[in-house]
Amino acid sequence: MATAEVSPASTGSKQTLKVKRFKPSESPKNTYLTDEKGLWAWMTTVDHKKIGLMYLGSVTFFFLVGGILALLLRTELLTPAQTFIEADTYNQFFTLHGAIMVFFVLVPSIPAALGNFVLPMQLGAKDVAFPRLNLASLYIYMIGAIFTFIALANNGLDTGWTFYTPYSTESSSSVIWVTLGVFILGFSSILTGTNFIATIHKLRAPGITWGKLPLNIWALYATSIIQVLATPVLAITVLLLTMERFLGIGIFDPALGGDPVLFQHFFWFYSHPAVYIMIVPGFGIISEVITTFSKKHIFGYWAIALSSLAIAFIGFLVWGHHMFTSGQSAVATTVFSFLTFLVGIPTGIKILNWVATLYKGSIEMKTPMIYVFIFLFLFSIGGFTGIMLGALSADIHLHDTYYVVAHFHYVMMGGTLIALLAGLHYWWPKITGRMYNEFQGKIGSALIFIGFNMTFLPQFIMGSQGMPRRYYNYIDQFTIFHQTSTLGSYVLGIGFLLIAYYLAKSLINGEKAGSNPWGSRGLEWQSTSPPDLHNFDHTPVVINGPYDYHKPMEEFQLGLANEKDHH
Amino acid sequence: MANHSTSHPTHVHHHFVDSDQQFDTAKLGMWVFLVNEILFFGGLFCAYIVYRAWYPELFQMAALELNTFWGAVNTVVLIGSSLTVAMAIRSAQKNQMKGLKINLLITIALALVFMVIKGFEYAHKFEYGIFPGEFYTYDGIDHPQAHIFFSIYYMLTGVHALHVIIGIGLIYWIYRRAKRGEFSSEYYTPVEITGLYWHLVDLIWIFLFPLLYLIE
Numbered sequence: 114m115a116t117a118e119v120s121p122a123s124t125g126s127k128q129t130l131k132v133k134r135f136k137p138s139e140s141p142k143n144t145y146l147t148d149e150k151g152l153w154a155w156m157t158t159v160d161h162k163k164i165g166l167m168y169l170g171s172v173t174f175f176f177l178v179g180g181i182l183a184l185l186l187r188t189e190l191l192t193p194a195q196t197f198i199e200a201d202t203y204n205q206f207f208t209l210h211g212a213i214m215v216f217f218v219l220v221p222s223i224p225a226a227l228g229n230f231v232l233p234m235q236l237g238a239k240d241v242a243f244p245r246l247n248l249a250s251l252y253i254y255m256i257g258a259i260f261t262f263i264a265l266a267n268n269g270l271d272t273g274w275t276f277y278t279p280y281s282t283e284s285s286s287s288v289i290w291v292t293l294g295v296f297i298l299g300f301s302s303i304l305t306g307t308n309f310i311a312t313i314h315k316l317r318a319p320g321i322t323w324g325k326l327p328l329n330i331w332a333l334y335a336t337s338i339i340q341v342l343a344t345p346v347l348a349i350t351v352l353l354l355t356m357e358r359f360l361g362i363g364i365f366d367p368a369l370g371g372d373p374v375l376f377q378h379f380f381w382f383y384s385h386p387a388v389y390i391m392i393v394p395g396f397g398i399i400s401e402v403i404t405t406f407s408k409k410h411i412f413g414y415w416a417i418a419l420s421s422l423a424i425a426f427i428g429f430l431v432w433g434h435h436m437f438t439s440g441q442s443a444v445a446t447t448v449f450s451f452l453t454f455l456v457g458i459p460t461g462i463k464i465l466n467w468v469a470t471l472y473k474g475s476i477e478m479k480t481p482m483i484y485v486f487i488f489l490f491l492f493s494i495g496g497f498t499g500i501m502l503g504a505l506s507a508d509i510h511l512h513d514t515y516y517v518v519a520h521f522h523y524v525m526m527g528g529t530l531i532a533l534l535a536g537l538h539y540w541w542p543k544i545t546g547r548m549y550n551e552f553q554g555k556i557g558s559a560l561i562f563i564g565f566n567m568t569f570l571p572q573f574i575m576g577s578q579g580m581p582r583r584y585y586n587y588i589d590q591f592t593i594f595h596q597t598s599t600l601g602s603y604v605l606g607i608g609f610l611l612i613a614y615y616l617a618k619s620l621i622n623g624e625k626a627g628s629n630p631w632g633s634r635g636l637e638w639q640s641t642s643p644p645d646l647h648n649f650d651h652t653p654v655v656i657n658g659p660y661d662y663h664k665p666m667e668e669f670q671l672g673l674a675n676e677k678d679h680h
Numbered sequence: 681m682a683n684h685s686t687s688h689p690t691h692v693h694h695h696f697v698d699s700d701q702q703f704d705t706a707k708l709g710m711w712v713f714l715v716n717e718i719l720f721f722g723g724l725f726c727a728y729i730v731y732r733a734w735y736p737e738l739f740q741m742a743a744l745e746l747n748t749f750w751g752a753v754n755t756v757v758l759i760g761s762s763l764t765v766a767m768a769i770r771s772a773q774k775n776q777m778k779g780l781k782i783n784l785l786i787t788i789a790l791a792l793v794f795m796v797i798k799g800f801e802y803a804h805k806f807e808y809g810i811f812p813g814e815f816y817t818y819d820g821i822d823h824p825q826a827h828i829f830f831s832i833y834y835m836l837t838g839v840h841a842l843h844v845i846i847g848i849g850l851i852y853w854i855y856r857r858a859k860r861g862e863f864s865s866e867y868y869t870p871v872e873i874t875g876l877y878w879h880l881v882d883l884i885w886i887f888l889f890p891l892l893y894l895i896e
Contacts, residue, residue: 242709310709349722349839
């Protein structure tokens with residue numbers, strides 16, 4: 114038919130391939146959902162799409178658990194004194210809300226659920242590099258979850274999700290079960306990261322050079338690097354904490370000559386980069402969605418791609434800003450403050466490039482795009498308040514207040530979770546082959562936006578006025594803020610219920626989506642919806658960049674003409 | 681695993697184009713995993729640096745309690761096992777299946793020797809009451825924080841020993857597969873990447889030995 118000059122990932126040298134157009138079928142007969150059926154087939158599958166879906170289900174379940182805990186916490190805070198639960202229960206609830214949301218929801222949410230589904234498709238690969246490790250990571254995640262539930266059944270956990278020593282070595286709650294759970298969970302994260310790095314390096318379809326990688330892949334690549342480099346440090350930290358409780362090794366115990374601040378250093382050496390494990394994949398989704406619904410090439414491709422790597426790198430150098438009030442030396446504190454400002458630069462570069470992408474685009478306000486705008490708004494607030502917290506004098510006043518709570522909810526929920534919703538709505542037709550109700554989608558996004566700001570804006574105000582975080586009681590002057598916040602959390606809850614409702618409904622009687630309902634140039638959209646078990650029924654060949662909206666669609670649907678050699 | 685291709689050799693999984701791609705991918709994956717291992721031990725090395733900076737005289741006194749002779753023997757044993765694992769890979773590349781199996785067995789034997797010597801060292805210390813942390817009862821070191829050194833010693837050598845045990849299991853598994861005739865000069869990926877892992881286990885000991893035993 115035609116020829117294309119490309120460099121395959123495996124050799125790197127230019128070669129000419131015979132290609133032809135493969136137009137995806139609009140009503141596929143065989144998809145990954147119909148090819149292997151039954152519970153056992155799902156549980157033993159090595160298909161990255163099914164594993165991604167099982168992750169999505171698990172993450173949704175934990176989000177429900179963590180979300181219910183949040184609503185209970187907010188309900189308790191309706192009145193200044195006790196409303197309906199004991200103080201000890203309250204401590205356990207906020208600890209579990211944090212631990213579940215961070216370790217079981219935010220860390221795996223985008224990479225392991227949506228990333229798993231989309232990454233090989235965007236690379237034109239049949240699967241991730243190590244499909245069996247991918248399945249193993251899911252089961253490791255489950256085992257970690259079981260450990261955490263054992264802790265729940267035995268005394269719970271009341272240390273806060275950060276397990277600070279010396280309290281965590283003394284607390285009578287089940288610290289060991291949770292730390293072991295987190296240790297095990299870490300392996301799941303490491304395996305996902307290792308898998309993604311190897312897949313991106315070695316399994317790209319012919320023609321996909323580093324400059325033609327979708328920005329979602331760049332973001333997942335940066336995320337995987339952080340996962341591989343940071344997670345083992347958390348593993349050794351929680352192992353040392355476990356040993357501290359088992360054997361009293363004393364490394365973090367001042368009574369035995371150890372240093373509790375060292376624990377904070379170790380913990381945040383993982384946990385600060387970990388916030389980038391949570392947010393950087395979200396950046397990837399925003400880049401994909403904003404170009405698709407602006408019908409326009411991304412502004413500053415390399416700036417966005419490399420700023421992901423810059424964030425991954427600088428993110429390793431800022432952990433000390435969690436310890437401004439922990440007795441860290443003044444020199445270290447100053448340096449960490451400066452480095453914290455520095456990490457704002459690549460993030461700012463991304464925001465400006467996204468906004469510039471909109472310029473003169475033909476913007477289509479579909480649900481995923483609305484979430485992108487919500488993201489830009491909320492994440493910018495989260496980011497700027499983060500810079501304020503990185504300023505030394507301001508942090509002394511704001512440390513451990515609701516201001517910090519509001520800041521990281523704006524980043525983690527307003528950033529990561531909103532990006533996840535954008536990605537979920539964007540890829541839902543690809544994953545399920547069905548369209549959700551667009552009108553209900555818009556109502557849902559409005560509820561989320563209103564509910565979110567109602568919940569967390571008042572927290573900035575009361576935090577700046579001195580309301581400490583994690584307190585069970587509060588003085589009367591904060592009542593109005595707490596009550597507004599609680600009402601907002603109910604609105605949020607209703608919003609999530611509505612989303613769950615119309616997404617579930619779309620599975621039953623949603624309109625057929627067709628292969629590419631948004632007219633995207635992304636490779637994952639050039640397959641059927643839902644995709645074939647091996648993603649494509651041909652070997653895709655890529656000659657254009659993923660955002661070349663000025664080029665005709667048929668140039669994005671090429672594959673090797675001589676199929677027998679390669680499939 | 682669905683393998684619907686007829687042109688693929690049996691050892692190439694369905695999602696790879698060819699044997700070379702599979703080999704390169706597996707090797708890259710193992711290297712990435714080894715970086716993660718270094719960071720894992722890095723946390724412990726960091727704890728070592730912090731406490732050595734705080735209590736330099738303690739580290740000198742406590743290192744005298746460790747048996748340098750047996751530590752040196754163990755270093756030689758582990759370096760020897762790294763050599764034999766490298767020879768095993770070389771045998772596989774040259775399609776010498778007998779050499780592969782023998783070298784794997786020698787590697788396992790050397791790893792077991794390492795563990796036995798390590799076990800004797802531990803037992804000897806337990807006799808004196810040199811336990812980690814709050815169980816420490818030895819009074820031969822005149823320093824109030826003596827237990828801290830041994831907490832770090834037991835964590836470092838214990839986590840390393842765990843890696844040796846996992847390595848023995850892996851090499852034994854490779855040996856079983858070699859015996860079943862699964863490997864050849866065409867396909868020896870698992871031998872190669874297990875060898876990489878074993879070299880790292882060796883390398884970490886090479887750092888542990890001077891850091892713990894040879895302080896003056």
